[in-house]
Amino acid sequence: MLRNYFKIAWRNLLRNPGYSFINIFGLAIGLSCFILILLFVQHESTYDRFHQKADRIFRVIQKRPVSKGESYWATTSPALAGTLLREFPEVKAATAVETAENPLLTLGDKQFQQKGIFADTTFLQFFDFPLLQGDRATALKSPDGIVLTASLARTMFGKQDPMGKTLLYQDSLPHIVTGIMADVPATSHIHFDYVLPAMANPFYRDCVTREPWFNNDLYTYVLLADGATAAQLEQKMRTYIDEKLARWRPEDRLRFLTQPLKDIHLKSQHLDVREIEQSGSDKYVYLFLGIGFIILLLACVNYTNLAVARAARRGREIGLRKVAGALRGQLMAQFLGESLIMTGIALVLALGLVHLLLPYFSLLMDRPLRMEYLANPYLVPGLLLLLLLVSVLSGGYPAFLMTALRPAQVLKGKQQLRAGGFNLQRVLIVGQYAVSIVLVAGSFIIYRQMQLVQHQNLGYNREQVLAVTVNDEELSRNYNTVRKELLNHPGVVSMSYSWYLPTAINTNQTMRDWLGSNGERLSNRMTSIDYDFLDVYGLHIVAGRGFSRDFGTDTLGAPVAILNETAVKALGWTPEEAIGRTFDYSDGRGKRTILGVVKDFHFNSIHQVLSPLVLTLDKGSTGFISARVRPEKLSETIALFEHTVKQFSHYPFEYQFLDDNFNKLYIKDIRLGKMFAGFTLLAILIASLGLFGLAAYTTEQRRKEIGVRKVLGATVANIVTLLSRDYIKLVFFGFVIAVPLAWYIMDRWLEDFVYRIRIEWWMLALAGLLAAVIALLTVSYQSVKAALMNPVKSLKTE
Numbered sequence: 001m002l003r004n005y006f007k008i009a010w011r012n013l014l015r016n017p018g019y020s021f022i023n024i025f026g027l028a029i030g031l032s033c034f035i036l037i038l039l040f041v042q043h044e045s046t047y048d049r050f051h052q053k054a055d056r057i058f059r060v061i062q063k064r065p066v067s068k069g070e071s072y073w074a075t076t077s078p079a080l081a082g083t084l085l086r087e088f089p090e091v092k093a094a095t096a097v098e099t100a101e102n103p104l105l106t107l108g109d110k111q112f113q114q115k116g117i118f119a120d121t122t123f124l125q126f127f128d129f130p131l132l133q134g135d136r137a138t139a140l141k142s143p144d145g146i147v148l149t150a151s152l153a154r155t156m157f158g159k160q161d162p163m164g165k166t167l168l169y170q171d172s173l174p175h176i177v178t179g180i181m182a183d184v185p186a187t188s189h190i191h192f193d194y195v196l197p198a199m200a201n202p203f204y205r206d207c208v209t210r211e212p213w214f215n216n217d218l219y220t221y222v223l224l225a226d227g228a229t230a231a232q233l234e235q236k237m238r239t240y241i242d243e244k245l246a247r248w249r250p251e252d253r254l255r256f257l258t259q260p261l262k263d264i265h266l267k268s269q270h271l272d273v274r275e276i277e278q279s280g281s282d283k284y285v286y287l288f289l290g291i292g293f294i295i296l297l298l299a300c301v302n303y304t305n306l307a308v309a310r311a312a313r314r315g316r317e318i319g320l321r322k323v324a325g326a327l328r329g330q331l332m333a334q335f336l337g338e339s340l341i342m343t344g345i346a347l348v349l350a351l352g353l354v355h356l357l358l359p360y361f362s363l364l365m366d367r368p369l370r371m372e373y374l375a376n377p378y379l380v381p382g383l384l385l386l387l388l389l390v391s392v393l394s395g396g397y398p399a400f401l402m403t404a405l406r407p408a409q410v411l412k413g414k415q416q417l418r419a420g421g422f423n424l425q426r427v428l429i430v431g432q433y434a435v436s437i438v439l440v441a442g443s444f445i446i447y448r449q450m451q452l453v454q455h456q457n458l459g460y461n462r463e464q465v466l467a468v469t470v471n472d473e474e475l476s477r478n479y480n481t482v483r484k485e486l487l488n489h490p491g492v493v494s495m496s497y498s499w500y501l502p503t504a505i506n507t508n509q510t511m512r513d514w515l516g517s518n519g520e521r522l523s524n525r526m527t528s529i530d531y532d533f534l535d536v537y538g539l540h541i542v543a544g545r546g547f548s549r550d551f552g553t554d555t556l557g558a559p560v561a562i563l564n565e566t567a568v569k570a571l572g573w574t575p576e577e578a579i580g581r582t583f584d585y586s587d588g589r590g591k592r593t594i595l596g597v598v599k600d601f602h603f604n605s606i607h608q609v610l611s612p613l614v615l616t617l618d619k620g621s622t623g624f625i626s627a628r629v630r631p632e633k634l635s636e637t638i639a640l641f642e643h644t645v646k647q648f649s650h651y652p653f654e655y656q657f658l659d660d661n662f663n664k665l666y667i668k669d670i671r672l673g674k675m676f677a678g679f680t681l682l683a684i685l686i687a688s689l690g691l692f693g694l695a696a697y698t699t700e701q702r703r704k705e706i707g708v709r710k711v712l713g714a715t716v717a718n719i720v721t722l723l724s725r726d727y728i729k730l731v732f733f734g735f736v737i738a739v740p741l742a743w744y745i746m747d748r749w750l751e752d753f754v755y756r757i758r759i760e761w762w763m764l765a766l767a768g769l770l771a772a773v774i775a776l777l778t779v780s781y782q783s784v785k786a787a788l789m790n791p792v793k794s795l796k797t798e
Contacts, residue, residue, distance in 0.1 A: 027346030030299025032353040037292030047265035051128045058258040060220040076220045078207045090228035095126040096218040106168040114193035134179025140197045145178035147195040189264040230258040301428045302690040303394035332399045339395020432687035433734030439680040441742040441767035446673040459601025461538035462658040469654040473621040478648040491637035493628040496532040505603040528618035543575035544596030561592040565600045567612030605665040688778040695782035723783040731775045735768035
């Protein structure tokens with residue numbers, strides 16, 4: 001019997017190649033999209049779960065009260081990890097990590113610029129990064145040790161055993177290889193190619209010995225003891241701060257909080273300062289997962305509508321089989337079997353599409369996604385479950401509907417394919433187009449918002465700015481020589497040196513009005529610049545003056561500063577009143593005199609509110625050289641920069657244009673826009689296929705009516721209008737449902753932007769109009785075909 005069912009299903013599939021192709025194609029598109037999104041969701045939701053004790057590992061973050069709110073920092077002080085381990089029985093183990101600046105390794109005459117970290121001696125015992133060679137307990141004990149990942153070891157040493165070999169860090173500090181570890185998994189919230197002992201960092205040693213509670217550059221992790229909870233630890237940390245740390249930082253009023261290790265990647269958007277890597281977003285994961293389910297549901301609805309339309313021609317077959325003794329359960333098994341076969345073929349095609357599209361999808365999502373049938377224990381069972389689920393969802397309603405037919409009525413041609421008089425197909429089409437209109441409106445609104453971002457007046461000029469990374473002190477020390485040589489080139493207009501680029505000023509400091517009475521602390525961003533920074537970026541002084549070589553008091557490291565308008569407003573002054581005033585950094589930087597007030601400019605993403613900003617006159621050992629260049633002979637100008645910079649730096653030449661750096665701030669939003677646009681096209685395609693199926697079904701049901709109308713004198717235009725009018729109604733109902741839904745969803749998304757577009761009525765109306773036009777184009781084929789049909793053929797059995 002099963003073999004007979006298979007034969008019948010296969011013959012029906014071959015007998016109707018057009019319907020079969022549309023069915024399989026629609027399901028394959030929906031399944032491939034859903035599988036791609038599931039691979040992304042699985043990747044995002046498995047971060048840091050490879051650590052055996054991940055459920056008990058927490059990162060300690062700090063919350064600081066600032067003017068008009070709170071600031072959350074991912075980094076903490078060097079003394080915290082040791083204090084937690086000594087003072088709190090709830091903490092079984094603790095470790096601290098710091099990212100390595102200027103990560104250059106040298107072996108002989110070869111140089112390798114890789115990503116590294118500093119970590120304390122317990123790091124390899126705390127986390128479950130597999131150590132292939134060396135001893136976990138001792139690999140990081142010696143300050144001159146270094147642990148390499150397997151891939152970096154192969155790159156540097158080839159087939160040689162690297163253990164015990166010596167290499168140089170920053171081209172001068174010798175380190176002995178004390179361990180080889182497996183490459184860091186892609187699903188780790190922190191990535192690195194080598195680990196250096198924390199005591200190898202002079203800055204860390206200085207902080208530990210002199211000011212262990214002042215500098216906040218380390219990421220601190222704790223492993224809770226059995227039975228301990230994060231809430232208990234937070235409460236005890238609060239008591240400890242109030243009782244014992246108040247003498248160190250009485251004005252801070254900070255609080256330590258715990259963040260589960262598994263939440264770091266997806267739930268760190270609230271952190272204001274120094275996340276270790278660019279994190280994901282749980283909101284986007286849920287959004288993509290919802291879109292995946294919607295696309296899959298649309299494909300199932302499309303299959304259902306087409307199956308019902310095709311079933312109109314199988315009524316007599318069902319009636320005869322029932323007369324011959326077939327039971328309803330047997331008929332349902334047959335139709336569900338047909339659905340299973342169709343879905344199985346679609347799934348095979350979908351897997352082919354997934355393998356074809358996966359490299360491009362991975363590039364778009366910036367994730368190393370893979371289809372690993374054996375390595376991923378959930379993949380094969382998930383695909384089988386998906387096959388069964390889609391088969392039932394898409395084939396269940398047609399099977400129920402067709403097996404409910406009464407043989408006598410069907411054989412007389414008097415029973416239509418309706419379930420209790422309720423035309424579910426039309427409801428499904430309305431739902432399909434409602435979803436399509438939401439996606440179209442969403443794509444349009446995202447595009448408009450990205451246009452606003454791209455053309456927003458940032459307060460500075462980012463066009464034609466070349467930024468060169470300064471990685472070592474030698475280049476910084478010889479900057480004036482480099483500047484003089486490059487400014488002689490006609491392609492270079494102006495140059496500047498700064499700690500940060502204006503697209504990402506991330507150093508957070510706190511200050512208070514030195515002369516004020518309330519002593520309120522103000523959290524601010526800070527960067528050091530030189531004399532030419534304002535000129536290179538076209539920044540405007542609204543009061544006072546900028547730094548100038550013409551004033552003897554304006555020397556590098558002088559206690560002077562420029563504040564932005566937001567900062568002086570937060571301090572309670574007008575720009576004019578701020579000039580000549582002093583303020584004090586509460587971390588010991590001392591008093592600074594305000595020389596000028598610069599007009600506000602956006603130095604971070606416009607997702608964020610403008611913060612107070614302090615610009616100081618200094619030049620650190622690392623930073624960026626910014627140069628405004630002319631567009632003519634640009635490659636020649638870049639080559640000159642590379643030649644000049646390499647005279648004073650052992651590091652590889654790194655440069656970027658500020659426009660590209662700016663776009664990185666909105667990579668998630670750009671990615672969302674591309675995803676929305678792609679899924680919108682697919683949703684419209686699938687919805688149109690469903691509408692095509694319903695048009696075919698309606699035409700089949702009204703074939704004799706159309707014949708009678710033509711005999712009575714109806715024109716082709718009359719019949720096309722008659723048939724198309726119903727579909728426009730469906731699109732209109734879908735539009736009515738979609739408008740509030742699209743407005744709500746996109747308004748919530750726009751809440752993340754401080755500067756945002758307004759959702760206008762015409763944006764939603766345009767989406768509805770586009771859906772109506774596509775619907776008309778979709779049904780026009782069936783309508784014209786029906787209108788041109790010879791009425792003799794449709795009425796010859798009467």
